[in-house]
Amino acid sequence: MNRSESRATRILRGLKIAAVLASVVLAAISCRGTIDMTPPVVVDTTPKSGEMNADPALKEIRVTFDKDMMTEEMWSWVQESPDTFPATTGDAHYADKRTCVLPVALEPGKSYVVWINSERFDSFRSAGGIAATPYKIEFRTRK
Secondary structure, three states, rough: OOHHHHHHHHHHHHHHHHHHHHHHHHHHHHHHOOOOOOOEEEEEOOHHHHHOOOOOOOOOOEEEEEOOOOOOOOOOOOOOOOOOOOOEOOOOOOOOOOOEEEEEOOOOOOOOEEEOOOOOOOOOOOOOEEEOOOEEEEEEEOO
């Protein structure tokens, strides 16, 4: 893929996201407040945040929210540091309307930090277009 194709792909993705968000805003205006306007929050992760003995053979990180999410390539798996972000082995995807999966390759005896959204990156959004509250997943794999 050349640079112009990559840039064109990013522009089209941005336009698609803008169109989705515009339709959500219009729907919210027409419904006059019937859309839940509270931000989604993380209710479960695999591995659990704070886990000190995670299985290094684990092939994916999962995050589950308390409400249905926009599932069309809408996520922000954010790295705090390249040294603590896991190597990915495929594209992120939604397993269902509330659970997003990041395929990974973990190493034994290593600490990992993954943010779900951040101040700058907030593409994890509810079906109503509200950005999820940032959430930090920290864990260590066993040796």
